[in-house]
Amino acid sequence: MAKVKYYYDSENLAYRKISTKKRTKFGVFLLFLIASALFGFLAFVLLLNTPFFETPRDRFQAREIENLKLNYAILNKKMDEIDAVADALENRDNNLYRVYFNKAEIPDSIRKAGFSNKNRYKKLEGYNNSQLVKNTTIRMDQLAKELAIQSQSLDEILKLASAKEDLLAAIPAIQPVQNENLKRMASGFGYRSDPFTKIKKMHAGMDFTANTGTPIYATGDGVVTRADNTASGYGNHVVIKHGFGYETLYGHMSKYNCRVGQRVKRGDIIGYVGSTGRSQGPHCHYEVHKDGKAVNPLNFYYGNISAVEYVAIAKLANQENQSLD
Template sequence: MAKVKYYYDSENLAYRKIKVRKRKKFGVAALFLVASALFGFLCFIVLLNTPYFETPKDRLQAREIDNLKLNFAILNKKMDQVDDVVEAIEDRDNNIYRVYFNTSAIPDSVRKAGLPGINRYKALQGYDNSQLVTNTTKRVDMLSKELAIQSKSLDVILNLAKAKNKLLAAIPAIQPVRNENLKRLASGFGYRTDPFTKARKMHEGMDFSANVGTPIYATGDGVVKNADNNTSGFGNHVVIRHGYGYETLYAHLSKYNCRAGQRVKRGDIIGYVGSTGRSEGPHLHYEVHKDGNVVNPLNFYYGNISAIEYVAISKLANQENQSLD
């Protein structure tokens, strides 16, 4: 029941009841309703921002976040596997490929070095799952960097392999006269008796005795430097420049099958056995030069003879007999 209020009427010397106007009553009621509505709205907003009250949209976002966390976890496991594969490739690269091609290994300080920049991941910070996203992004960036370094390294190895193949093809690795065409190995590399002066002198090659017209083969890939008889004592001769410091000389030919400037392959016929120049009989005088120095040709016959044949030739070549030139 509403409280009745009175006021004192001094003119009539009596207490009279205070009558509230209807408009004022309506205003008070309206103000109460507005205040109640505002209070209720504020309470609703507060509830929306508490974990105790979830809207359908909140539940959908929560599921999406959980899904993303799961996907990030799966991605990190896959990156663990990729890490293992990359490390295995790096290990083979350093300890097999680069060792084989006599190239220095790439140190871990280069492979695992951090990425440049003060804070490359500033844009990813400040969120609820920033740590997860940032760490995963860092791993992806590091893997990309390591793969780029490894890709460049394999390009280097490929170029070295191509160069190695050219080197192997250039090295004089076969006999210039086939065994079936040989009468005998007349003389080897070293000090021998000169057939003309009978003095003991250095014989800088090997003499292969064979019939006139027997084919002579290029012992490695290269370019014909000379095919003439301008050098005293050698008669008709051919010099092949193989590259990598190697040159071979074939002397006393009966005729040529190549010309200066011609590119030849190992096994190509470059001329035929003869006895031109300072020679005591039909044979091929063969020399191998490395970096301007004569070397024993016997050390290079691994391309077309067996181990047994090599031992037999080695014994004959090391006998101190008379040379044919």
């Protein structure tokens, strides 16, 4: 039962009942409703931002975040494994491949250098898990950069290996006349007595005596640049350009078995022993040139003779006898 309130009317000396107007009642009720709604909204917002109250969407997002953290952890573990493989490859690259091909190693200051752009990862900052995402991204970028540098290094090594293979094929590494076809080693590289003037002069090659028609072999891969008899003294002769500064000459042939511009391989028959030009008997005059300078062919016979045979040939070649041309 609602309380009835009274007030004292001093003029009439009597108590009178206090009555509330309907408009005032309505205003009070409306104010109460507004205050209640505002209080309820504030309470709802506070509940949403406390761990004591989770919506289905909040639970879903929490699971997604935990799943992302797990995926980042797995990704970092895989990067640890790749790092170990990359380190082993870099070690072999510096201490084996580049050493073999006489190339300077790539220092860690280059292999593991960071990025100069300080704002590169700015967009990843400001989130709850920013540090995890940022550190993982930095590791990924660093690893990608290391692999790119390693790839470039291996490309360089591959080119060097290919060039090394070409170099080994180009070096004049065998005798132009096989041992079983030789009569004797007539003359070696150095100052020898000229067979016509009897004066000592530089003999820029080696003379291999053999029967006329004995095959003469290309001593390395290359391209035939001459096959004629226009050079003084050599008679019918062939010149092969091998590349890498190497060039060989085969003189006094009875006939050719190649043509200018032809690419030949080591061991191909390029002509036959004869006694054309300035010669005193059937033989092959053989010269090796490196960077335009005549060098001793004896230093290159490692491709088809044994150590014992090399010693025997060296002994004969170093005798100061008379040359055949």
